[in-house]
Amino acid sequence: MFGGLSLxxxxxxxxxxxxxxxxxxxTSVPTNISTTSFTNSFTAMKQFKSLAAAGKGKVAAILxxxxxxxxxxxxxxxxxxxxxxxxxxxxxxYVVQNALGSDATQLTDAQTDIxxxxxxxxxxxxxxxxxxxIESYAKARGVKVIDYDRLTLGGSxxxxxxxxxxxxxxxxxxGLVSCVAAWHVKKPQVVVMHGAVTDNNATxxxxxxxxxxxxxxxxxxxxxxxxxxxxxxxxxxxxxxxxVYTAHPNVNSALIPNDETGAPVITYLQSLHVKPxxxxxxxxxxxxTGLQNVLAGYQCGTAYKxxxxxxxxxxxxxxxxxxxxxxxxxxxxxxTADTTSSTNVPSVLETPEWVTTKNMNATVIKDNFxxxxxxxxxxxxxxxxxxxxxx
Numbered sequence: 001m002f003g004g005l006s007l008x009x010x011x012x013x014x015x016x017x018x019x020x021x022x023x024x025x026x027t028s029v030p031t032n033i034s035t036t037s038f039t040n041s042f043t044a045m046k047q048f049k050s051l052a053a054a055g056k057g058k059v060a061a062i063l064x065x066x067x068x069x070x071x072x073x074x075x076x077x078x079x080x081x082x083x084x085x086x087x088x089x090x091x092x093x094y095v096v097q098n099a100l101g102s103d104a105t106q107l108t109d110a111q112t113d114i115x116x117x118x119x120x121x122x123x124x125x126x127x128x129x130x131x132x133x134i135e136s137y138a139k140a141r142g143v144k145v146i147d148y149d150r151l152t153l154g155g156s157x158x159x160x161x162x163x164x165x166x167x168x169x170x171x172x173x174x175g176l177v178s179c180v181a182a183w184h185v186k187k188p189q190v191v192v193m194h195g196a197v198t199d200n201n202a203t204x205x206x207x208x209x210x211x212x213x214x215x216x217x218x219x220x221x222x223x224x225x226x227x228x229x230x231x232x233x234x235x236x237x238x239x240x241x242x243x244v245y246t247a248h249p250n251v252n253s254a255l256i257p258n259d260e261t262g263a264p265v266i267t268y269l270q271s272l273h274v275k276p277x278x279x280x281x282x283x284x285x286x287x288x289t290g291l292q293n294v295l296a297g298y299q300c301g302t303a304y305k306x307x308x309x310x311x312x313x314x315x316x317x318x319x320x321x322x323x324x325x326x327x328x329x330x331x332x333x334x335x336t337a338d339t340t341s342s343t344n345v346p347s348v349l350e351t352p353e354w355v356t357t358k359n360m361n362a363t364v365i366k367d368n369f370x371x372x373x374x375x376x377x378x379x380x381x382x383x384x385x386x387x388x389x390x391x
Contacts, residue, residue, distance in 0.1 A: 004167040004329045016386050027054040027323065030316075035350055040367050042086045043252075045312060048319045049088035054121040055266030055322035057119025059084060060091075060107050061148065062134075064126045065101040068196070068232035069260050069285050071307055072098060072124075075369075079311035080122070087167040087319055091289035096149025103130040104273035110134040114143050121145045122161075125330065128153040130341070144321040147345070148314050151200045158321060159316040159332065163305045165201050169208020171303045172282045172355040179210060179280040181298030186253055188222040191244045192255045193237065198235040202230060204283075205257050225251050237261035238268060240310035252279055256277045259302055266298045274298075286355055286364050291375055294357060295383035301356040304363055322386075328348070357387040365389055 028050035037310035047265060061080050063072045077096050084094045095113060099106035102125055114137070121138055123145055125131030131152030135145045139156050147160040178187050192213065196204025214223040223246045228240040237256075242249045245251055247270075257260040262283045269279055276297030283290045284303040293299035311329065318328040335344040355363050364370050384390070 008074075027051060027325075028284060029323075029325050031328050032330060033316055033328060035309070035313065035333055035348060037331075037371060038282075038308070039062070040308045042082055042308070042312065044089075045083050045086035045315065048200075048316060051319050051323050055119075055319060055324075057322060058092075058113070058117045059089065059120045059122065059318045059322060060110070060113035061094070061096045061122035062071050062124065062195075063104055063148075064106065064124050065099045067101060067234070067260075069258060070287050071305075073284050075307035076311060079308045080315060081306075083312045083315035084353075087367075099126060101126065103127065106130050107133055111137060113185065113206055114138060114141055116152050119143055119227060121144075122148045122314050123152070124148040124150055125152050125155075125332075127196075128155065128196075128200065130249065131155050133252065135171040146314055146321070147319050148245050149201070149310065151338060151345065153200055153338055155338070155374050159317050159327070159328035160345045161310060162201070162336075162347070162349060163310065163352045164334070164349045165204035168284060168303045168305070168352045169205035169210075170212055171208070171352055172205065172255065172257060172284060173209030173212030173224070175301045175354050175356075176209075176253065176280055176282050176361045177216070178254060179282075183277045183280055183300075185278070185280060188216075188253050188254050189248070189250045190222055190255060191210040191226050191227050191228065191241065191248075191251050192224055193228045193240065193257060195257045196232045197230050199232065202257065202389070209255055209257075210313075230367075232258070232261065234260050234264050238264035241265045242268060250330045254279075254281045257284055259287040259293070259299075262299060263289045263293065267268060267291050269298065286369060288370050288374055289358065291355070291364065291370055292380050292383075294360070295375075295380050295387060302352050304353045304369070305350070305354040306367060306369065308367075309350045313350065317348065357383075360387055 006269050018233040030047045066073050080096050088132045096111050130152045135155040138145050148158045149162050151160050217224045226244045283299050286302045287305040290302045332346045334347045334349040336347045365372050
């Protein structure tokens, strides 16, 4: 099948295949890859060089925006790029793009990528509407699609790669509960904020934190003062919070589903001279601002999702599909319900972790997710020292 390979390449492939390889030339397909194989060194991706050499066409990754989270620019784009290049693809064999918040741009990018020879798309849809359009267009042209981070409801993707988003929501809810106790907040009066209604992840996050908070609300131990409409746009989130706080000045804690929408809320609270460790808030994505708000005592913690895990898992799936191979069950470790089409999507689900001042040094700093030199600047230097972090 691969008769055009050189003798040197043939020897490499046979050697890479291990004891199960035959004397004939064949592609070495990694069969023992799992969600625990990936580290921030990206060395696991080197196992895919033979598979990358055997595959056909380009891999195109299309990210959604730069507003809902800084992660897409700071982590997803460079991590996907690093995973692709480490696996052996040249820069002419892949593209990583950002739709900059435009459905039209995301669809056009996908169409252009397919015209330019993409055989696999990694798509983090802005919403399920454009995601389904992309997947329908790709399917009609024999192009495989992997939903990245967000599931396209009603889509036709082959796989979904993300973190266990219900677990993310549970971490956020549990983090708020722990913080309310640690900060001695009596009779919690809570505003529950939500992510964008167009994002299935926001729905999954809510399932997670609602499962933690609703029993407290029903028991009367806590009071749900308000539930906001939901957004990933920081200024809109601030407006939503201010409206609730103005109408209900007794609010003394907030469930907030990510760092970006939490940041302006915290700034607003600070403008009202709310003291540290008196008004618990939560977050997600372990952004620089979010971590600094945790250090300063205005945010209880943040759900840390090591993007390098997600990026490598997605690229691994893409390389299997690009070479016409089936990913191993050790990698595809779960399924996710597409409630629109009543189907279960084969999924790679990574595990999130709740980060506070107690484990910040052993998680995000150790992983170099956020360098201590950036985190521990100015007024945060003393907070870092107290947390055992040296910048």
